[in-house]
Amino acid sequence: MFGTSGIRGPVGTEVTASLALSVGRAVASDGYDRVVVGRDVRKSGAVLTDALTAGLRECGADVLEAGVASTPTVARAVPRTDADAGIVVTASHNPAPDNGLKLWAASGKAFDPEQLEGIAARLEAEEYDLQPWDGQGSSDPLPDATERHAAALREAVTVGDPPSVVVDVGNGTGGLTARVLSAIGCDVTTLNGQRDGAFPGRPSEPTRETLADLSALVAATDAELGVAHDGDADRMLAVDETGSFVPKDVLLALFAREAASDGDTVAAPVGTSMAVDDALATVGASVTRTRVGDGFVADRAARPGVVFGGEPSGAWIWPDETPCPDGPLAACKLVELVADRGPLSGLVGSVETYPIRRRSLEVADKAAVMERVRDRVRERYDDVDVLDGVYVDADGGWFLLRASGTEPVVRVTAEARDTARAEQLEADAVAVLEEAIEACSEPERRSDRDGVRRTEPLAPDRC
Structure with missing residues (x-):
């Protein structure tokens, strides 16, 4: 349930x-x-x-x-x-x-x-x-719940030279962000600011595709960045001053690098880009990976030495502030970062990114297929993690096979430091998955009993 x-x-x-x-x-x-x-x-x-x-x-x-x-x-x-x-x-x-x-x-x-x-x-x-x-x-x-939240946000950041910002509320509850940014001196323009549970302005989930209007508005004005929330404002994603969508893993890397220092740890789910590891390495920090889900990230962020937790979906957690993903807080932190460090496009450009490949294959029995995948991967690779799905740390990259929690598919993600290697890892992962799917879809198997050759249905737990 x-x-x-x-x-x-x-x-x-x-x-x-x-x-x-x-x-x-x-x-x-x-x-x-x-x-x-x-x-x-x-x-x-x-x-x-x-x-x-x-x-x-x-x-x-x-x-x-x-x-x-x-x-x-x-x-x-x-x-x-x-x-x-x-x-x-x-x-x-x-x-x-x-x-x-x-x-x-x-x-x-x-x-x-x-x-x-x-x-x-x-x-x-x-x-x-x-x-x-x-x-x-x-x-x-x-x-006073909203006012107390607003007061906490104002205390959490220091913005010396407030930038101009477009806030895409998404017709949800994220109007708090516009109010706080305005209160700290930002020139704020709102988009989809009217509360409406039908979400007429755009779909509730902020993505590169659904934030097209935000991107266009920022690009057409002198705004220095744009931020956007989902319906309940626990998520925040952004576009830079040119209207370009900020990749989710890059945003995670920026927040993580700013929060961490030598010896610190950042919590992020399996499947997070190597860009985050590399960005943290520049300040002597590291990543601890969790299962997918902001609740698992929050659990890990509560441990000693973990200074930040992020999920590329747009959920960002500063455990010293609150253990809940807080979209308005993330928006204020990003504005503070831009005011202190310069244009968001430049900050984005400072994070080295790598080729990443994603695809999904439909499966009839996710549990059986993933069990077969685990067995095959362990036979072929040395560095395997089954914390959430099957993660393989391979030479120069990695791949992840993980069953969707809501759809009848298994998702494949592969990343490497060059395109050829990323494509090879994707192909390897897909091959393992296709083998497992084929094995689990065999309708019958042969067996010999008492010297008589016959066919029997393949038991579901034996695929």
Whole structure:
């Protein structure tokens, strides 16, 4: 039920008021007595929030209502108010028909797998501690959540010569970024600034393709950079002063290099470009790789010596500030970097990048195929990591084979320091994957029993 980023899916089928009610009941019944609740701008969020709040209160939890607010705003409010948990009704960067719920621990970090398993078990068993009329929880507004977040952002950066910035809010909850940047002296222009859960301006997820309007506007004006958020503003991506999209791994490298110094470590998922390793090497720092998902990055970023965590999807974590990916904070940090170090295009150019190849192959049984891939790769390569998928550190590069968490495909990524080597690694990875797919699609196998040759169905666990 819970993916790497909570519950998400189409409203009315997978995500319903009944589900929200049950999640509220489960969270309160599991001992979370004081819970901050907020939601993004999606129209369905009002009904889901009402149901969620009813479930929490019905099982004795007191609710602090943050209203419509960014996900990092809600996450930050949890430790500040001494709450036991926080829940955001959001589908983040998913399209308008979707919604979901994301749970936050008392520290302001996403629920860890054990916490989620506890909630999922209650949901499965429908084991709720329903309270009598005089034991139900209260509900109080939390009107200052966004203002407190804004104040923390202003304190987190020092911008001596504020640049001009275009902020693409994406019709979501990221308007906070424009307000804070304006307050610290930036000349701010907003794009898609009206809150609208139908996301009429562009799709909620910021990508090179969906940020075409932002790129064009920055290129046509004297803006020094443009920043963009997804629907709940936990992500931030950027374009430079020429309107060129800043590659995600390069943005990660810039943030990491600025945050780290000699001996420090930065958390990033498997599949992160070697450009990040090389950028950190210039300041004597290194990368520790995690499973894919900002929750796993946040877990690693909480360890001693880890000064920054980033996922190229656009989730950036400064653990000394907050354990939650914070898009507005990332936007402020990038503005500070440009004000201090010069044009963003120049900063981007200072990060050496390498040829990278990506493709996906459709598979019928991801688990079986990936098991076969692991076996074959271990037979052929010495330096193999199976933390998340199958990662091979090969001479002059690497490749990663990883099953999608949402689609019936296995994704192939390969990178090397020259194009020929990247293409060779991609071909090697694809060959291994195709062999595994073929092996797992054989409908029958031959066997001999009692001297009689016959055919038998291939057992699913033996492909």
